[in-house]
Amino acid sequence: MATINFGGVLEEVVTREEFPMEKAREVLKNEVIAVIGYGVQGPGQALNLKDNGFNVIVGQRKNSKTWDKAVADGWVPGETLFDIEEAAAKGTIIQFLLSDAGQITLWPTLKQHLAPGKALYFSHGFGITYKEQTGIIPPADVDVILVAPKGSGTSLRRLFLAGQGLNSSFAIFQDATGRAKERAVALGIGVGSGYLFETDFKKEVFSDLTGERGSLMGCIQGIFAAQYETLRRNGHSPSEAFNETVEELTQSLMPLVAENGMDWMYANCSTTAQRGALDWWKKFKDATQPVFDELYASVAAGKEAARSIASNSTPDYREKLNEELKELRESEMWQAGAAVRKLRPNA
Ligand SMILES: NC(=O)C1=CN([C@@H]2O[C@H](COP(=O)(O)OP(=O)(O)OC[C@H]3O[C@@H](n4cnc5c(N)ncnc54)[C@H](O)[C@@H]3O)[C@@H](O)[C@H]2O)C=CC1
Ligand SMILES: CC(=O)[C@](C)(O)C(=O)O
Numbered sequence: 001m002a003t004i005n006f007g008g009v010l011e012e013v014v015t016r017e018e019f020p021m022e023k024a025r026e027v028l029k030n031e032v033i034a035v036i037g038y039g040v041q042g043p044g045q046a047l048n049l050k051d052n053g054f055n056v057i058v059g060q061r062k063n064s065k066t067w068d069k070a071v072a073d074g075w076v077p078g079e080t081l082f083d084i085e086e087a088a089a090k091g092t093i094i095q096f097l098l099s100d101a102g103q104i105t106l107w108p109t110l111k112q113h114l115a116p117g118k119a120l121y122f123s124h125g126f127g128i129t130y131k132e133q134t135g136i137i138p139p140a141d142v143d144v145i146l147v148a149p150k151g152s153g154t155s156l157r158r159l160f161l162a163g164q165g166l167n168s169s170f171a172i173f174q175d176a177t178g179r180a181k182e183r184a185v186a187l188g189i190g191v192g193s194g195y196l197f198e199t200d201f202k203k204e205v206f207s208d209l210t211g212e213r214g215s216l217m218g219c220i221q222g223i224f225a226a227q228y229e230t231l232r233r234n235g236h237s238p239s240e241a242f243n244e245t246v247e248e249l250t251q252s253l254m255p256l257v258a259e260n261g262m263d264w265m266y267a268n269c270s271t272t273a274q275r276g277a278l279d280w281w282k283k284f285k286d287a288t289q290p291v292f293d294e295l296y297a298s299v300a301a302g303k304e305a306a307r308s309i310a311s312n313s314t315p316d317y318r319e320k321l322n323e324e325l326k327e328l329r330e331s332e333m334w335q336a337g338a339a340v341r342k343l344r345p346n347a
């Protein structure tokens with residue numbers, strides 16, 4: 001572990017330098033890693049592990065679109081691709097990467113394949129933390145570990161192919177073999193993480209649910225929609241409103257934030273912009289703080305989990321989500337966005 005100063009707070013993290021891929025391969029050399037589920041995280045983690053030289057198989061429902069996707073990605077039925085139960089039986093490490101709601105349905109079946117000494121791996125603290133709602137209570141003689149990449153499985157794969165990596169958290173819920181930590185860290189390195197920071201299952205799920213409902217996904221769409229509406233109400237064209245709300249942010253300003261922080265992005269804007277942004281950000285913070293506090297409380301009370309389980313367990317959950325995504329896509333703002341994207345010089 002390396003001790004790093006994060007803004008004045010010292011934290012122990014794992015980097016690729018002190019835990020190189022060679023070491024990860026050594027730790028996992030006798031393991032069969034069974035990746036169960038081939039949705040978004042499944043492909044990213046399974047393909048990265050395979051390309052990094054680990055022994056990986058995929059478990060997926062036969063006669064499904066994702067089974068076909070797995071075949072198209074190079075997994076071979078009967079050799080590296082199996083139905084879920086067969087893969088779970090073969091795996092010594094079982095990466096449980098079904099949707100969080102899907103994990104509840106499969107749990108009674110999956111737990112039968114958790115022979116003593118195996119490791120049960122999650123990429124979210126959801127199933128374990130909200131056990132009253134999920135019923136996921138692992139037997140005491142298996143390791144229960146987590147590696148949660150902080151981003152989409154799609155980005156995990158893309159960044160891996162570009163020679164980069166997403167940061168991930170890792171956690172140990174249960175150490176039955178005495179090897180839980182080295183297994184978790186080796187898997188974290190193997191799936192293509194940048195650096196790894198330690199957490200516990202509860203903190204992982206509380207922060208993750210807050211982040212995706214908040215500034216990463218929910219809040220950002222809310223803020224975009226509000227500003228776009230104000231501009232449109234005041235007679236600005238869709239093109240002007242979209243550029244001033246989204247396109248400039250994603251294409252010009254966020255890359256500068258990613259590169260060197262907020263003050264660096266500000267410093268590369270006009271002094272007029274800097275004056276205004278420095279005056280207004282605190283007002284936005286104050287306006288949204290109560291919403292974030294409400295959100296965190298809802299997460300901590302298990303209400304967000306309940307809502308997610310209820311809506312994602314219905315047979316037509318995918319169609320319903322797609323309908324809502326369609327509504328977003330067809331809103332004027334995002335239709336304007338589609339037109340703007342087509343006009344990008346490299347489009
Ligand atoms: N989507 C992402 O990039 C991220 C996901 N995670 C976590 O990783 C885990 C996997 O998430 P995703 O990849 O988004 O899952 P997903 O929603 O893409 O679903 C994964 C697979 O589960 C299958 N599935 C769903 N219900 C099922 C059932 N009842 N029986 C059998 N198969 C079923 C789906 O067909 C799909 O192939 C979750 O715990 C999630 O919170 C963590 C970080 C990011
Ligand atoms: C991509 C990610 O890490 C999220 C937003 O938390 C998720 O997909 O659940």
Ligand SMILES: [Mg+2]
Nearest residue numbers: 149150151208
């Ligand atoms: Mg996340």
Ligand SMILES: [Mg+2]
Nearest residue numbers: 124208209212
């Ligand atoms: Mg999440």
